[in-house]
Amino acid sequence: MEHEIDRFLRYLATERGLSDNYQLSVHQSLEHFRAWAEGQGVVAVKEVDLSFLSQFLAARKQSGVSSGTLRLNLISLRVFFRFLQRRGLVPEDPADGLDAARPERRLPRTLSESQMQALIEGIDVSKPLGLRDRAMVELFYGSGLRLAELVKAPVHCVDLDTRTIRVTGKGGKTRVVPFGVQAREALDAYLLRERPSLAKPRSGDALFLSIRGRALTPVRVWQMLRERAVVAGLDPDLIHPHLLRHSFATHLLAHGADLRVIQELLGHADIATTQIYTHVDSTRLKQVHRQFHPRGT
Numbered sequence: 001m002e003h004e005i006d007r008f009l010r011y012l013a014t015e016r017g018l019s020d021n022y023q024l025s026v027h028q029s030l031e032h033f034r035a036w037a038e039g040q041g042v043v044a045v046k047e048v049d050l051s052f053l054s055q056f057l058a059a060r061k062q063s064g065v066s067s068g069t070l071r072l073n074l075i076s077l078r079v080f081f082r083f084l085q086r087r088g089l090v091p092e093d094p095a096d097g098l099d100a101a102r103p104e105r106r107l108p109r110t111l112s113e114s115q116m117q118a119l120i121e122g123i124d125v126s127k128p129l130g131l132r133d134r135a136m137v138e139l140f141y142g143s144g145l146r147l148a149e150l151v152k153a154p155v156h157c158v159d160l161d162t163r164t165i166r167v168t169g170k171g172g173k174t175r176v177v178p179f180g181v182q183a184r185e186a187l188d189a190y191l192l193r194e195r196p197s198l199a200k201p202r203s204g205d206a207l208f209l210s211i212r213g214r215a216l217t218p219v220r221v222w223q224m225l226r227e228r229a230v231v232a233g234l235d236p237d238l239i240h241p242h243l244l245r246h247s248f249a250t251h252l253l254a255h256g257a258d259l260r261v262i263q264e265l266l267g268h269a270d271i272a273t274t275q276i277y278t279h280v281d282s283t284r285l286k287q288v289h290r291q292f293h294p295r296g297t
Contacts, residue, residue, distance in 0.1 A: 029076035142183035
């Protein structure tokens with residue numbers, strides 16, 4: 001099964017050109033399935049049937065995974081076995097009958113403003129890679145970028161004078177996103193004092209470089225955030241790149257930003273996607289109502 005999973009992941013990367021994030025998500029889902037299947041004594045894809053897949057998903061649900069994670073597992077299995085069936089590696093697609101019902105929509109988890117401050121200020125810029133990591137977290141939180149947008153951003157797309165960054169998001173759409181003074185200062189320090197020492201002849205134009213002078217991978221950024229979370233006294237299991245994007249949107253809304261503006265900043269095609277952040281604003285709405293409505297008090 002491991003061989004077929006590797007072949008499928010190569011297909012996603014080379015023939016489909018799908019994002020690193022998507023490949024990572026599918027890889028994790030299929031690895032969970034492979035490990036569980038081996039524990040049941042099943043090591044070949046030809047031994048898998050619909051009942052076996054249903055048992056796996058039921059076991060995942062009983063283990064307490066979220067409905068969103070369960071859906072990702074299900075989708076990964078469907079595309080994986082569809083690929084195998086089309087390549088003649090299995091006689092029929094055992095995942096064809098899996099139920100793909102839409103799960104309940106969950107509210108995004110966010111960091112509080114004090115937690116965000118602790119995460120940022122916990123990065124010691126006097127230590128190796130401190131300037132890079134501080135600039136990265138400041139830019140993440142200050143602009144609401146997606147992880148893929150951040151790791152693929154080239155140096156020339158950053159304008160420190162106007163405090164903006166031009167990125168290409170989902171669907172190949174380009175947008176210009178502003179960031180604040182603190183992010184500007186962190187980026188300026190990194191670009192002047194640390195990136196030159198990280199750059200190698202073949203580093204290219206990537207904004208954020210690894211210790212080996214290569215563009216950072218999504219996995220390495222995730223690891224960096226977990227390491228920095230430990231220093232800040234936060235639970236590393238709850239910290240991930242998209243959490244900073246959620247926090248960016250949530251804190252903007254809490255301080256009075258218009259939902260349409262947040263939609264533009266995040267690069268959401270549909271305002272309905274952005275509206276999930278309005279749940280955090282109920283306290284502020286009640287305060288405004290009490291203050292301005294004639295019968296609010």
